[in-house]
Amino acid sequence: MLCPSRLAKLRPLPRPLLAAARRHRGVDLRCAISSSPPPPPPPPPPQVRLRTTSSSSTGLGMPSVDEEECGDFLPWLERKAGAEVSPFLSVGKSAYGRSLFASKSIRAGDSILKVPFNVEISPDDLLPEIRSCKVGNVAKLAAIVLKEQKMGQDSEWAPYIRCLPQPEEMHSTVFWSDExxxxxxxxxxxxxxxxxxxxxxREFSVLRHALDCHLPEVSKDMKFEDFMHACALVESRAWESSKGYSLVPFADFLNHDGLAKAVLLRDEQKQFSEVIADHNYAPGEQVxxxxxxxxxxxxxxxFGFTIPHNIYDEVQIQFNVPLQDPLYEMKLYLLQRHCLQITHNFGISKCPADSFTIKLGSEIC
Structure with a gap:
């Protein structure tokens, strides 16, 4: 059964100084082929989660502030940062889960959020012995999340950790059953x-050994399911940064609209992440x-959701060009000429040059 999903967390590409920050995701080994731009899409519908879940949300527009969990989050973050983070936004809940809403009128071009780098979480916050582990930055950030979760109310990040989704609220396919x-x-x-x-x-095994040696209080009673949850939190919330990847508290409560022009920007010179409104918002409207x-x-x-009529969706085409095909070289040349990078061992088939992807968006090549 299909039901509305929580809008997720986005991030686009850092360059020196001010640049759009790209949300972390794994390397995409697919390739693309040109196609005609689709007709203008209808207004973006709610994102769809492919698994049902109970929810205390109040609809798409009006926020339901969760005072017990996150009512004091923004004041706490501003005290920790020593600077104002946002005069425009407040934390609430919508049909999509934790969300940010306009607390007063917002005009296009307003700087609605500035999160200083000193309140971002990165692998640099780990002990050198853990940071040197042969695991990726996602696993390293996951180790920080696990450590802060273990510390509970004694953690300096407790107000933030408390606001993160619980395992039952995560819907990435890594949590799906075999069925x-x-x-x-x-x-x-x-x-x-x-x-x-x-x-x-694999990374859990490596990291578990390092934690046993240097942070036994974290590894004690730690299960793979705990690590998987922490990794999924990082996968869905971390942004590319000069430190590899960083968690950006408050900014990661912003939900995704595939047609939005606003993105998270990172200013390496002024040392903050920023969002500029791409259109006007009325008080109470989700940003x-x-x-x-x-x-x-x-x-x-x-993230565990899909978007109906997603203009950036793709269709993967499986094919096989046998090496003994007398036209093999010509076929590869034609494929590469049309913006294709031949994939290797991608998808279901395991033979070279076995698939390509048709992108539905207009900016293909």
């Missing part, structure tokens, strides 16, 4: 989900940004 994964077995998301879980298991031009496959794997 649920069978429903998408013919898609590339299936194999990518399996690969991600295998990678998590949205774009996480990037993401297909439903990426959205489902990283």
């Amino acid at each position: 649920e994964l069978e429903m998408i077995k013919e898609s590339s998301v299936y194999q990518r989900t399996i690969d991600r879980k295998v990678g998590m298991e 949205l940004i774009s996480y990037g031009k993401l297909s439903n496959a990426v959205l489902l794997l990283d």
